[in-house]
């Protein structure tokens with residue numbers, strides 16, 4: 001009898017132990033899951049704005065920087081510097097910035113240039129945000145930027161992302177969020193040249209907390225990756241995309257109906273429901289009926305320049321569109337410079353060849369003739385990255401090169417506006433494209449002539 005009760009007591013104790021151990025293991029597992037996934041326990045508050053009561057009556061302004069030495073007029077666009085200053089003046093609570101580089105205060109060589117002024121003014125204004133009780137948060141891939149250090153000293157909060165470890169790419173996203181209400185997406189980074197000597201294009205959207213809420217989720221994702229060297233296996237629910245191709249945000253832009261969503265790269269940075277850039281590009285190309293105009297510094301269906309591996313995704317989309325859509329007009333504007341891969345021309349030429357005779361499509365390509373620097377090197381000045389079709393626009397941060405879209409971080413915005421009888425963002429961007437296309441700086445792709453940008457090819461020819 002004693003033996004039995006002893007045995008039972010022992011059982012009860014070990015069972016008890018078991019339960020305690022089990023509970024401990026559970027707790028640990030939960031804790032690990034919380035630590036290793038980006039589940040934010042405390043959350044990043046969204047200022048009480050929800051999908052139900054966010055604003056969708058928005059105003060869009062197209063912004064450009066056109067270097068003074070180019071004789072090109074602004075086409076119903078506002079200068080980038082003006083647009084960004086307006087955003088900063090509006091800020092009451094917060095400014096959040098992602099930029100591939102920070103070089104607003106020009107280096108010594110450019111210190112005395114009058115063109116460098118705008119960058120310094122902007123930097124000064126950013127540093128003064130704190131005194132207006134506006135918080136500044138920056139997500140960056142740069143470890144050793146003196147400018148970011150200066151900003152930190154003036155009260156900014158900077159989070160560093162190790163893109164090499166996270167995706168083997170770069171942080172090439174370029175966008176602003178102001179008061180969780182207004183936003184900027186464009187080609188210009190925080191670089192004095194973007195405000196002076198480079199040709200840049202972007203869009204600023206005011207009073208659009210619905211779209212900003214969604215873009216902010218991408219910012220939060222970057223924010224949480226500070227100093228991590230691996231991606232979480234589960235993304236927090238609060239990073240899930242709010243809108244995408246199948247669930248567009250219906251809004252009004254300048255009092256005209258529109259649909260929009262945000263896309264992101266690389267694929268591994270896309271939590272549930274987030275459109276990948278490549279999917280956004282695909283959907284815009286597939287929906288086009290009569291024309292597709294593309295302005296991009298680099299178009300190269302290869303993984304990267306030094307690794308000649310075919311990267312077929314966008315090339316295939318264009319081929320399919322040209323062959324299947326009947327009467328389709330495609331125009332591609334490439335910005336050339338010494339970096340331009342000579343093979344770009346061959347790939348474009350092969351697309352053009354599809355439209356010979358039996359097909360009624362057309363493909364035209366032009367190269368922007370770059371500026372010659374004092375040392376004789378050709379420097380590329382165009383950074384505009386957008387695509388406009390009869391019904392939509394796509395504006396993104398990355399070049400159309402496999403390595404960039406596959407590995408680097410960038411965001412894009414798609415805006416869809418059909419024929420409304422009102423002047424739309426889509427029509428305005430088409431006008432900007434056409435102005436550039438017809439400017440005398442653009443030279444048509446010629447089979448017998450090597451474009452000026454590929455100087456190394458020219459040299460090869462002359463030495464033969």
Ligand SMILES: *[C@@H]1O[C@H](CO)[C@@H](O)[C@H](O)[C@H]1NC(C)=O
Nearest residue numbers: 047048049050051052053054
């Ligand atoms: C939006 O709704 C949430 C809860 O539904 C509320 O807490 C918040 O104050 C509202 N925000 C505005 C700007 O109305």
Ligand SMILES: *[C@@H]1O[C@H](CO)[C@@H](O)[C@H](O)[C@H]1NC(C)=O
Nearest residue numbers: 105106107108111123147150
């Ligand atoms: C900008 O650069 C100049 C010299 O090139 C330097 O004197 C100045 O302190 C810098 N400003 C900031 C805000 O870093």
Ligand SMILES: *[C@@H]1O[C@H](CO)[C@@H](O)[C@H](O)[C@H]1NC(C)=O
Nearest residue numbers: 143162163164165166227229
């Ligand atoms: C970024 O990650 C790479 C690879 O994991 C590592 O070698 C490098 O030291 C990291 N850089 C920083 C600044 O932590």
Ligand SMILES: *[C@@H]1O[C@H](CO)[C@@H](O)[C@H](O)[C@H]1NC(C)=O
Nearest residue numbers: 100101141170171172398399
């Ligand atoms: C991407 O960012 C890096 C710096 O992080 C920069 O050197 C590179 O030029 C950027 N590329 C593009 C296409 O903007």
Ligand SMILES: *[C@@H]1O[C@H](CO)[C@@H](O)[C@H](O)[C@H]1NC(C)=O
Nearest residue numbers: 254255256257258420421422
């Ligand atoms: C066109 O603009 C007017 C006012 O400017 C607006 O009332 C109307 O709804 C717009 N049309 C569409 C289709 O958005």
Ligand SMILES: *[C@@H]1O[C@H](CO)[C@@H](O)[C@H](O)[C@H]1NC(C)=O
Nearest residue numbers: 303304305306307308403404
């Ligand atoms: C191209 O890819 C190869 C292999 O992935 C890599 O070693 C090289 O650094 C890359 N070059 C550029 C310019 O990204």
Ligand SMILES: *[C@@H]1O[C@H](CO)[C@@H](O)[C@H](O)[C@H]1NC(C)=O
Nearest residue numbers: 059060061076254424425428
């Ligand atoms: C929208 O309206 C603003 C003025 O309210 C104007 O500056 C801007 O150019 C308009 N945008 C478009 C795309 O028409």
Ligand SMILES: *[C@@H]1O[C@H](CO)[C@@H](O)[C@H](O)[C@H]1NC(C)=O
Nearest residue numbers: 333334335368382436439441
């Ligand atoms: C670059 O800018 C010039 C001048 O506006 C224009 O002619 C050219 O077509 C542009 N190229 C691209 C790729 O945007």
